[in-house]
Amino acid sequence: MELEVISEEGSSYDRAKEVKDFDETKAGVKGLVDSGAVKIPKFFIHPQESLENSITSTDCFQVPVIDLEGLEGGRRKEILDGIMEASGTWGFFQVINHGVPVCIMGGMLEGIRRFHEQPKDGKMKWYCRDYKQPVRYFCNGDLLVNKGAANWRDSIAFDFHDGQLDPQLFPPICREAVSEYIKHMIKLRKTLSELLSETLGLQSDYLASIGCMETESLVCHYYPGCPEPELTLGATKHSDPSLLTILLQDNIGGLQVLHQSNWVDVPFLPGAFVINIGDFIQV
Numbered sequence: 001m002e003l004e005v006i007s008e009e010g011s012s013y014d015r016a017k018e019v020k021d022f023d024e025t026k027a028g029v030k031g032l033v034d035s036g037a038v039k040i041p042k043f044f045i046h047p048q049e050s051l052e053n054s055i056t057s058t059d060c061f062q063v064p065v066i067d068l069e070g071l072e073g074g075r076r077k078e079i080l081d082g083i084m085e086a087s088g089t090w091g092f093f094q095v096i097n098h099g100v101p102v103c104i105m106g107g108m109l110e111g112i113r114r115f116h117e118q119p120k121d122g123k124m125k126w127y128c129r130d131y132k133q134p135v136r137y138f139c140n141g142d143l144l145v146n147k148g149a150a151n152w153r154d155s156i157a158f159d160f161h162d163g164q165l166d167p168q169l170f171p172p173i174c175r176e177a178v179s180e181y182i183k184h185m186i187k188l189r190k191t192l193s194e195l196l197s198e199t200l201g202l203q204s205d206y207l208a209s210i211g212c213m214e215t216e217s218l219v220c221h222y223y224p225g226c227p228e229p230e231l232t233l234g235a236t237k238h239s240d241p242s243l244l245t246i247l248l249q250d251n252i253g254g255l256q257v258l259h260q261s262n263w264v265d266v267p268f269l270p271g272a273f274v275i276n277i278g279d280f281i282q283v
Contacts, residue, residue: 111177
């Protein structure tokens with residue numbers, strides 16, 4: 001079924017065709033920017049109510065920061081109590097001194113930036129909407145079926161099961177960075193799953209064992225400059241359906257979380273990861 005919209009001027013707008021034409025370029029929103037576009041496609045324009053400024057109360061609230069240093073020493077109970085409090089009241093917290101080298105974190109951000117900022121011809125072969133593919137580059141995973149406004153971002157995803165994904169499948173431009181990052185994420189995921197299990201009064205390996213039963217994903221979003229930023233969003237309000245999300249953000253900022261009906265900025269903290277309790281744990 002195709003959706004045809006009649007504008008105020010009386011001209012027809014074929015959303016399905018515009019989406020299809022855009023997707024077939026395999027260039028994403030970065031391709032629009034590189035082409036010199038000064039207007040964004042209509043399917044990226046969000047309703048006015050969604051674009052209204054968020055209510056930010058950074059002076060009143062601050063996302064908890066959990067220092068994992070001393071986890072195997074005398075601070076374990078203090079760390080567990082902090083995670084319990086943050087998970088129960090926020091559903092979010094940042095972790096520092098987590099064991100992942102800063103050079104690995106920085107290398108990952110740079111590697112993904114190189115992938116997205118390379119010429120179109122270097123990315124097109126990875127463009128895919130088949131979720132069975134272990135590596136896929138795309139713009140909005142639900143672009144072809146979602147009737148709502150699209151997000152202004154491109155992504156590359158890597159699906160792996162306990163690290164069992166051949167690095168030779170990765171784009172060469174970011175292969176080493178992604179390979180090393182995944183190794184460290186598997187370790188951190190295990191540590192956090194054990195800590196969350198303990199706070200819930202479960203065996204320490206309980207959540208880790210649940211996580212191992214499903215495919216894990218590393219999804220890397222890229223938000224290029226937009227010619228009409230006042231009309232669109234990089235990410236809409238949502239919750240993560242997964243067990244747990246470990247988020248690495250760069251120094252640009254923009255991430256917000258909802259706390260006590262207030263949208264609160266999550267500031268960039270060098271060397272930190274943002275931890276999001278997914279719907280699975282919430283249930």
